Amino acid sequence: MTTKLRGKSAIVGTGHAGFGEAHGLTAYDVMAQSALAALGDAGLKLSDVDGLLCTMMEDSMPALMAAEYLGIQPRFIDGTMTGGSSFVNYLTSATMALEAGLCDVALIVYGSNQRTASGRLVTASRPPAYEAPYNPRYPISAYAMAAARHMHEFGTTREQLADVAVAARAWAQHNPEAFERGPLSRADVLGARMVGDPLTVRDCCLVTDGGGAIVMVRADRARDFPKAPVYVLGSAAESSHRQISQMKDFTVTAARESGARAFAAAGVSPSDIQAVELYDAFTINTILFLEDLGFCAKGEGGAFVEGGRIAPGGVLPVNTNGGGLSCVHPGMYGIFTVIEAARQIRGDAPGIQLKDVDLALAHGNGGVLSSQVTAILGSQNTL
Template identity: 35%
Template sequence: MALTERVQGSGRAATAIVGIGFSTLSRRPIGSARMLARDAIIAAVADAGLEHTAIDGLLINRSPLADPESLPLRLQQDLQWPRLRLLSGIEGEGSSAVQMLQYASLAVAAGLARHVVCVFADDPIRPSGGGGQAFSPPVPVSGIDGWEERCGLYGATGAYALAAQEYLDHHGLDADAFAPVALAQRAWAQRNPRAFLREPLTREGYLASPWIVEPFRLLDCAYPINGAIAFVVTTAERAADLASTPVHLHGMGQGHGGFAGFGQPQQGLTGAALAGRTACAMAGVQPADIGACQFYDAFSFTVLLALEEYGLCAPGEAAAFVAAGHTAPGGRLPCNTGGGHLSGYYLQGVTPIAEAVRQLRGEAGEGQLEEPGLMLVTGNGGRLDYHAAVLLARGAVL
């Protein structure tokens, strides 16, 4: 199928995810990101039912805070793939994993490669302590070199807290508006054996968690781990001949608005709306056709913002939507059904992809959705600067 047919919305997917693999996932040091990536890739290729030599494309994503040498292009040599037709490192910060899926899909649809492996790996948890120090460097929000460090604004938590407080103020909400997000995702995590935070959570328990940077409490923040996840992408035609259950890609989009500045929430803080419109146009659908979502949720706030900017809730209404239980188990728009980054595990943008594959292949066990339908998967990075989205479904035809 020509790429132009796909872009014009023929209703038939051109590409699919056909395999997924995990390394060991842990809150303890378990090896280098490079070693974990290799393990996940080998598992993904086996899951796809492919021979190791069938892979002719490799896309690599590391944390933007990691040393470039922690996950180099030389990973190709570790895997003994001497003649790849596609090899690159993808850097779009938290949107990178979804971008990898997009670029792999374009490559196989165009004939640049036949079977492309995409991998993200990270090892922020070190013997010296938890993952906090790995995420503490200042995130530029002012455009003035060194301003954040001089003012004591360290890490993504501080940068996102400014945006979150602006959102609350603009819509007349208080910080308790984030509690239902954390509670809903913990309820999903209790159904996911891979989730790291599975203990029952009450509103009182959420409110008892300490402040990190107001308006964020500890339980509003992602839970980083060491590990790697890889997935294999090929054409829908080839996927039909494989033993694994394919997950088909129907639409994709990106939106990179950069930081719009403070005091302008009414104009939209991110490029998510552009990413969503592009993905929906490609698939020939509307936001109302989406049955479930896997959002990039480094912080609880980003779930509310994503619901609104992807057109699933009107501006300012997402908090009430989540509080009514619509995103929780039994709700009409299930979101982050593995616990997301808050209660599941934080492996940046590959966490939402992995959960989408688990649901759409019918492998989610106790947390399985009866009918996942069309699933929105998102990634975002920087300080809400970079966005990517895909629309996935079980079938090749919507």
């Protein structure tokens, strides 16, 4: 996104459905319920939607299936699949489509029944032939390699990784929507079952059902809706590889590039951000993204998150809903980073509501640290 698109679109509705366990519902049921919730939040109907942006985990043409299920025939459609980062990336696509007049109401939507349908983590991809002989447990093995390398190169400790999970749980304990709200200590994380050294099961995201939806319009209409609009100030994407064996440096992600361009488009810096919503599929993600997005120097992420510094009352509010580690993670989490960032700016977060949030960051991750997308959202005061 360029500076020409700064503040040209706004989020006017958010919604979700099926958090945790959506027994008896299909993924498209959850998707549709999320869409209706977001449209209701915006005071709109399905018949108002003429732009649809969607991907799902179990269909080769999910955007077409979603349109058919919802009973709409959108003028603009985007089903680009970059994993969990897709939904943050759709903010740029929707903004361009709205600004070009290709649609007037854009609906970004996702749904999954991953937990109740299978009861285990299922990925749609298989490792390539030159990785398969090593029997990787995807995607955990890939992220474990990144964590191990970060520990080796910078002295990051398992205790610091655990502090990421503990902080996420501390936020989730205040959020009635979060799937996991019980107590969690550093010792609990370290003593949990090892699933991919150095990551224990508590270093890994949840496996839940759930769906989310976002309604966007052009900025000139944004103040005509019931809720305070949240403006897209800047967003950018960067992809570095597909499979982890092709990642040049396990300690540096493409968030370094996506973040820099998103900040430049928005005209702000990391020190201006009041709420940070990151795709925390694993505890190492949070450390890597805080470094690569410029909140701390490379190699200092472990120390940055230590001892509650990103928990409630810490120096930087990170994953204020509990994140994918404690709130919800239905296969892909990216859309929920945007929803929580928007809610913090609107002032209606279901958990801890931060005071007077004007700027929030949402960051999506796709594949195995493969696709990175950063978005800066702002209130009316930032225009």
